[in-house]
Amino acid sequence: MKNWWKILTVLLLVFSVVAGLLSEVPRLAILNETIRNLYFHVPMWFGMILILLVSVVYSIKYLRDPSIKNDIIAYESAKVGILFGVLGIVTGMEWARFTWGEYWSNDPKQNGAAIGLLIYFAYLVLRSSFAEQQQRARISAVYNIFAFAALIPLLFILPRLTDSLHPGNGGNPGFNAYDLDSRLRLVFYPAVLGWTLLGIWIVNIKSRLEILRQRLYEIA
Amino acid sequence: MKLLRILSLWFLLLGTWLGAGATVQAQPAQSEGTTIIAEPEVEMADVLRRDGKIYVVVVVILTLLGGVLIYLISLDRKVSKLERQVKDEVVNR
Numbered sequence: 001m002k003n004w005w006k007i008l009t010v011l012l013l014v015f016s017v018v019a020g021l022l023s024e025v026p027r028l029a030i031l032n033e034t035i036r037n038l039y040f041h042v043p044m045w046f047g048m049i050l051i052l053l054v055s056v057v058y059s060i061k062y063l064r065d066p067s068i069k070n071d072i073i074a075y076e077s078a079k080v081g082i083l084f085g086v087l088g089i090v091t092g093m094e095w096a097r098f099t100w101g102e103y104w105s106n107d108p109k110q111n112g113a114a115i116g117l118l119i120y121f122a123y124l125v126l127r128s129s130f131a132e133q134q135q136r137a138r139i140s141a142v143y144n145i146f147a148f149a150a151l152i153p154l155l156f157i158l159p160r161l162t163d164s165l166h167p168g169n170g171g172n173p174g175f176n177a178y179d180l181d182s183r184l185r186l187v188f189y190p191a192v193l194g195w196t197l198l199g200i201w202i203v204n205i206k207s208r209l210e211i212l213r214q215r216l217y218e219i220a
Numbered sequence: 221m222k223l224l225r226i227l228s229l230w231f232l233l234l235g236t237w238l239g240a241g242a243t244v245q246a247q248p249a250q251s252e253g254t255t256i257i258a259e260p261e262v263e264m265a266d267v268l269r270r271d272g273k274i275y276v277v278v279v280v281i282l283t284l285l286g287g288v289l290i291y292l293i294s295l296d297r298k299v300s301k302l303e304r305q306v307k308d309e310v311v312n313r
Contacts, residue, residue: 018278209302
């Protein structure tokens, strides 16, 4: 059964929805029930980082071994990572509206995420500006490595150096500081794994389709 | 039929979860809203209406998730089929 991980994806996502909505969560002022967004909004970012990491790995693989397959997987996973990032920023804005008061509070992490996404949008633009396949693959692989290297400080280092509304940054405690955190984790980690696997599944399908298209060009 | 197996597994799980939810809900037999006519112990499909109807939201989200996942599974199978066809094409040449 080589598709066991796809079944695992379905199980984890179903579990995270059911347990995410029904399980007991810490009762906190302002957050109220929106603390459950931890199971839905945050996995988007964890998923994005992990899928973009896949993209970087395949970009590096491409530079070491320039095969079309490596390039396709790097590109497709970057696109799915960007999709997760956009969903993360939109869900974050929806959550922020009702807990921080505004969709956009110029929170350092919000700004960092926005800049990071712009850097990745530029990756898509850059890619589409080459007609020649090898040139496109090589230059976008190099850019992809730099984009990932820029994203990490934007999301995980710079927000920590200043005050941020996000937990775990500036003077705010992370979710770890709350009681019942082990119960939160019990749903949170399966949710992260489930959404990440879903992203990888989409990458898997899209890459196979793209590889098929390449084969078709070769045959024709 | 891989899809059928996955689908049946999924529905089985959905069923067990809803069932588990029902039993968990049945335990705290608090008399909520006692203005309702005191018809003792008449079984009704109350599970989906308890706790501020949160179960309805769970069912809706599960339906959405299920729809998206089934779509993804069917895409996966279509691509697999196409891969086999291309492979045969190359071999038969």
